Amino acid sequence: MHETSLSLLERLRQSSENEAWNRLAGLYTPLIRAWLRRYDVQECDANDLVQEVLLSVSKDLGKFEHRGHPGAFRGWLKAILINRLRKFWRARDHRPLARGDSDIDARLALLDDPASEMSLIWNREHDQYVLRQLLTLAEPHFEPNTWTAFCKVALEGAKPDVVAQEMGISLNAVCLAKSRVTRRLRQDSAGLIESSSSFFTKS
Secondary structure (H helix, E strand, C coil): CCCCCCCCHHHHHHHCCCCHHHHHHHHHHHHHHHHHCCCCCCHHHHHHHHHHHHHHHHHHHCCCCCCCCCCHHHHHHHHHHHHHHHHHHHHHCCCCCCCCCCCCCHHHHHHHHCHHHHHHHHHHHHHHHHHHHHHHHCCCCCCCHHHHHHHHHHHHHCCCHHHHHHHHHCCHHHHHHHHHHHHHHHHHHHCCCCCCCCHHHCC
């Protein structure tokens, strides 16, 4: 069932509001930086490359079409990252101290292949990372008891009735806490993580 609202992405496409862009940049900068390190980019170059990737996202987001395909945004972001890395290393082919020149194209080709192990790692790490970040951003919006009940049931896998007994609250309160936080995360992650993600389909 396709119920993705693309809330953050739609806001970014419809306006250049700083809050939305700052949120996207804050959300993705650490992930992009980590993948740049995997492809031998030194810290002194990483800041510029991160900005180039985010600038490409900013410039081309209006052309991006989600169309309900699972992983559409993370695949699009990965393609931008690969393109910037290829340009970065090809511009340095003539430098004697360049690292990874001999195999960088082959390694990037693997990342570019949707069926490769490296591409599957990107998909998995992207979703796990974005979900962790969104959990951090969502926590301040809920009462401590609501958040604790949600974490115990949704993240730790505890049974709702056990959590209710442990916390001294009703079973309905536990189920409501899980539902409220999950609904918030669905909205925040719309278009970034699919609603079919295993996290959102847990019972």
